[in-house]
Amino acid sequence: MTTTTHRRRIEVLADEPLIPVIIRLAAEAGIIHYTLLPTLGGAGAHGRWRDDQLSGATAKVMFLAVTGPEHADAFIDRLAPLLESHHLMLMSSDVEVVRSRKFD
């Protein structure tokens, strides 16, 4: 049987113009591998939205990174103060991966 290793899956939902900032903060926390996923719409404390690409200012993108606990914590620490002001949503959960070295 293939051995799998425990890692953290961090997901951050952010407005499209902020994604480069998220990528930079992740890199500063040592996370350089990531995947971006599209969204269609939603609702939160700041109201409803739909992905109208017209200005792109309120279209949201999901940033996904699988990483080890230290990097994950460093990233969350960096993001925490921005969550409220930048209307972000952050989720952290557990995953198993193969080739653990790739996800440190």
Next chain:
Amino acid sequence: MTTTTHRRRIEVLADEPLIPVIIRLAAEAGIIHYTLLPTLGGAGAHGRWRDDQLSGATAKVMFLAVTGPEHADAFIDRLAPLLESHHLMLMSSDVEVVRSRKFD
């Protein structure tokens, strides 16, 4: 270190025309914040599908909500009887969030 809190991540895959119904049921269970994600295709007991937007009747959307255990259970109870008849897929898993108050 930033404190994170345990919450439930509920995901429901449903045909696009049914999404307003899912949103209503979630609201009735106390879940008013959610995010909608697009899909491309899939296969299940009711056959294969691809996202042809032509009629939209068989294009599917993923509804995602992070919430506390009571709301989650209430939502699942409401959805359970519909899963089979409405061709839904429901998943529930654990996540950690910052700012726990936002995800009650």
Next chain:
Amino acid sequence: MTTTTHRRRIEVLADEPLIPVIIRLAAEAGIIHYTLLPTLGGAGAHGRWRDDQLSGATAKVMFLAVTGPEHADAFIDRLAPLLESHHLMLMSSDVEVVRSRKFD
């Protein structure tokens, strides 16, 4: 309260032209129900990418399947040797589902 059962959630990120291969390998491992999700871009050991659909050769798709532990292990065993050569990312995590029979 609705009873939920423990299952495995397997996600595989792969280049679009390889998706039929992933579906075939999953079927060989007994997994015939799945959902495909779109992506926008990302970065990994093999560089950055964006979903330019021009050739489709480097656009990536997320394959998602919820299944029981045996099928999950069989699938991971089949995929493991390909992860590096085919630039795949595999994640496995825990979910709860209703109607356990559907997710064996």
Next chain:
Amino acid sequence: MALDALLQPVVLFFLLGALAAFARSDLAIPEAVAKGISLYLMMSIGLRGGGEVAETGFTHDMLLAGGAGLALSFLLPLPAFWLLRTAGKLDRTNAAAVAAHYGSVSVVTFATGSEILRHAGMAPAGFMVAVLAVMETPAIITGLLLARAQGKDSLAPRGGLLHETFLNGSVILLLGSFLIGLVAGKGGMAPIAPVFDVPFRGMLCIFLLDMGLIAARRLMDRRALTVRTAALALLLPLLNGTLGVVLGVELGLDAGSSAALGILAGSASYIAVPAVMRLALPAADPGLYLGMSLAVTFPFNLTIGIGYYGWVAAHVWPLIRG
């Protein structure tokens, strides 16, 4: 007319799409583009119809055709329902859902049919677009009554369903564009004709390529279709279409408009009705109603039905009447 019609690029592109899908090619039109073209076709059909009615004014024929369309859409689901229950062996809910599709209309079948009729010198009157718009929704109401949808099965409140039905995007767009065409008249249409008139036929080619791909892929996935339901998907357009043509001729419409009424009666919806049915009758199988309307009836009408309705309107029924 028949073979000539079959060899026109619009139909050939449909066949190309179908062949590519049967051969399991990966050819695909991005869905956003296909959806965009489908909205374009509705705007264009509406505007041109409205522009023509602005020219001719409201006529007696228009009233007659509108009344006939309304009646057909309300009533055609009844015999269809009976056939689907008896010959098709469908349960009440599925039979009602399918019947609603056959009472309603297919915008693209109408568009292709109009082009083919025009090419054969039998252009339908501009007001037939209004008839098209009128026929989209009544069948849904009949279908829901047949299914007794008010039962506890459905999650959607009664008001919500009527709302869904009459404010369905395609219905709004078609009617709205028709009204804009009516207000704008020939003069207002001229500067937008390079988008909404001239390229219509070419855009239809691209759309039909996609329809060929979708219809054939549905047919290959034909889990939900039985021999019985597939046969009914060929019989229903023939019956409904013939009825439409005969009614048109009897009401004194010109041959082109009678053929168009036949096309409308004979065609089955695959845009407005499925979206409402998925919500109103979730227990009905979308594989079944989309399989029948999109994968069988649509190709049948495109390749054979349109030519047949035109032939009946121009030759057969006038002959029978003497």
Next chain:
Amino acid sequence: MALDALLQPVVLFFLLGALAAFARSDLAIPEAVAKGISLYLMMSIGLRGGGEVAETGFTHDMLLAGGAGLALSFLLPLPAFWLLRTAGKLDRTNAAAVAAHYGSVSVVTFATGSEILRHAGMAPAGFMVAVLAVMETPAIITGLLLARAQGKDSLAPRGGLLHETFLNGSVILLLGSFLIGLVAGKGGMAPIAPVFDVPFRGMLCIFLLDMGLIAARRLMDRRALTVRTAALALLLPLLNGTLGVVLGVELGLDAGSSAALGILAGSASYIAVPAVMRLALPAADPGLYLGMSLAVTFPFNLTIGIGYYGWVAAHVWPLIRG
């Protein structure tokens, strides 16, 4: 001119979209298509403007209009900021973000206005496209200075912001297309006119249908809008627009170009500026600035503003001056 303008298909499609959204119809244009059309409109506007300037050459009027546009874009945010702070009761950050939107311009308002002016025999000069391009970004700089954005609030480095501003996709595309039109001239434009010139008005119809949907949905979601801010979203275009027209006439521009300068001054950005503000002033509420510019000011300009600016340019101000 006013009612006639209102009854043109471009405006009617905007109203159709708004009505559909208010009635909660599910009508929607795929976002990729809407974005594609918006890029098309910018390419087309740029190319046509550049092509015209290639004909007429650089003139004194062009320099004057460019200077006026530059000054307006830099300065209009100042009184707007003051009004938003006092009458609007907004905090510094939100007032600065909104003020930047009103100093900048709306490409589609300009495009629709040009078509309506052309239709009324008051076509603005080709170089007004260059003025449009010039006016997009300076207001952003003023807005950021007003917000003292260099504070620790923002994550984006200073250089990054100017970069974002001047290399914003829409700015690049408009300016680049203008330059290509200039290089290509009438000769080079001829073979691409069937795409970039002839269908312009029709494409605008499709885009305005989408704008109607988006604007009305924003208005219904008007969580962020108060009576005060909504009133300012009507007042600001009137003030800025009148100023623009008067400046144009005083500088000796023809009536059409003066009206166009009014349209530019009176319009508010909803493409380039929001994207930069979301990054530069994340604490400002996008619901507020998009609500004001897109859901109130845009429809106001489309239905009333354009006609009013044209009327002032052609009749009122010339009369006042004697």
Next chain:
Amino acid sequence: MALDALLQPVVLFFLLGALAAFARSDLAIPEAVAKGISLYLMMSIGLRGGGEVAETGFTHDMLLAGGAGLALSFLLPLPAFWLLRTAGKLDRTNAAAVAAHYGSVSVVTFATGSEILRHAGMAPAGFMVAVLAVMETPAIITGLLLARAQGKDSLAPRGGLLHETFLNGSVILLLGSFLIGLVAGKGGMAPIAPVFDVPFRGMLCIFLLDMGLIAARRLMDRRALTVRTAALALLLPLLNGTLGVVLGVELGLDAGSSAALGILAGSASYIAVPAVMRLALPAADPGLYLGMSLAVTFPFNLTIGIGYYGWVAAHVWPLIRG
């Protein structure tokens, strides 16, 4: 011809896209729209080629050019493979994958080249579209043989690969449209020309803007490209293109068609071949083959190659032969 060609809007839009990407602007064409235009271009090229052949009938020249194209596509990967292995220092798999790209063709290079040649009074014959279609796939077979792809490396069954190759969406669409153009003839083409003929050049502008963005972004990400492979990405089109032109002239084709054969031989695939290679040779690096074909060879051909092949066909080789 060279400078004049460079200053045409089609090429200028490519440069605009490239500049925007190099300046790290966020300008982007929605992928669904770009893909839609790419499908449009193939339909249009196919239809127009087929329509022309329907006029001229099958000629001796057509047969010769088809045979030459077939031979070139099968054989050009051989010297390319050798150069990539020796001068490029690539391993067998990567060298084979890249070689297949250079034996196959780029539809958009051909389309742009045809427009530029037409503009210079050297329009290639209609049947060159058939040659284009014929040249897309043979190189894939040679490439797979060179890689000994039948090894255990690949997951795809042998039959699946041939299937993938010949039923690749772009191959089907090009060939299918060519056949439809052939069946429809000039008469059938007329009503769809407003979509498939007239706007072609303008659509190409939009597509090349996107190509500029994509090519430049790939070049900036040039992780996989070395100086050696980049140099080969300039050398291979020159060698292959010259060979194609000379072969064309020697076979007695007119100068325009000879230049077109050169363009086909000199261009490298970035649509059909990468999709097959990703499946057939997953160990080959897509960053390498797309980097070479899309980020180096494509811009080279667009700006220099096309002009050079035309010059050799019209002046150099005829002179050498005397």
